[in-house]
Amino acid sequence: MDYALAIRRNRDQLRTIVLALFALARMRVGGNLFTLPRSTFAMIMLVLRPAESCVRRLIVIAAHGLVLKPQKPRDFVIFAHRAEDPVRAMPDGIIPTRAFKLFDPLKHFDPEDFWDVQPKWESGFNLEPNCSSTPALDDTPLDATHIGQRLNALIRALDNLPAQARRLLRHYARRDAALKARKPTRMSAMRPGLPPGWRERKVHEIDDVLRECHGLANDRLNEPDTS
Numbered sequence: 001m002d003y004a005l006a007i008r009r010n011r012d013q014l015r016t017i018v019l020a021l022f023a024l025a026r027m028r029v030g031g032n033l034f035t036l037p038r039s040t041f042a043m044i045m046l047v048l049r050p051a052e053s054c055v056r057r058l059i060v061i062a063a064h065g066l067v068l069k070p071q072k073p074r075d076f077v078i079f080a081h082r083a084e085d086p087v088r089a090m091p092d093g094i095i096p097t098r099a100f101k102l103f104d105p106l107k108h109f110d111p112e113d114f115w116d117v118q119p120k121w122e123s124g125f126n127l128e129p130n131c132s133s134t135p136a137l138d139d140t141p142l143d144a145t146h147i148g149q150r151l152n153a154l155i156r157a158l159d160n161l162p163a164q165a166r167r168l169l170r171h172y173a174r175r176d177a178a179l180k181a182r183k184p185t186r187m188s189a190m191r192p193g194l195p196p197g198w199r200e201r202k203v204h205e206i207d208d209v210l211r212e213c214h215g216l217a218n219d220r221l222n223e224p225d226t227s
Contacts (some may be wrong), residue, residue, distance in 0.1 A: 015158050033148025037139040050197030050210045055157050057217035063165035064220050098149040100157035102168050104191040
């Protein structure tokens with residue numbers, strides 16, 4: 001299997017999809033995003049989560065078999081105390097950059113989410129007289145600062161997958177050290193089961209890309225690591 005070719009093909013397709021999200025948000029690459037209409041917010045989130053899962057799997061494929069070079073010890077630096085809300089702590093109009101999240105968010109298995117639910121029945125038909133069959137779009141403005149940060153982090157990761165692969169290997173090195181110290185840690189960037197944003201029924205072309213990337217990553221991980 002030519003994984004380098006598979007990475008390039010899926011990366012190019014993902015980049016086209018992500019740039020379309022920038023256009024939908026009316027945001028330039030590297031720019032800031034503050035608010036979005038609710039309908040646009042929902043359309044972007046429909047694609048953003050599976051796109052992030054795709055990029056994580058491309059990073060996993062690229063990192064498999066790589067070997068990190070020994071790094072020189074860094075000088076000790078005392079960092080300033082971080083504010084609880086770094087976005088609001090920055091000067092007006094300046095939003096800090098966010099690194100791409102290499103690990104899938106874990107599933108939540110809170111029993112209250114399963115059992116403490118009020119049943120609600122909906123017929124699916126609007127029986128009000130003189131009603132329109134097409135619901136009006138809700139254009140209530142929502143805070144989209146984090147959406148802009150995630151989009152910028154996503155496109156930066158796509159444009160430099162080798163650097164992201166080295167980041168992942170450094171995480172794995174810290175994981176191995178934590179395991180030796182018998183401390184709890186994440187074992188893999190990919191969570192067990194289906195990835196975030198997975199849909200059984202295709203609603204967007206990103207769904208096909210996610211299926212391919214998830215399958216390629218699993219195949220790659222099942223191969224022997226020659227590093």
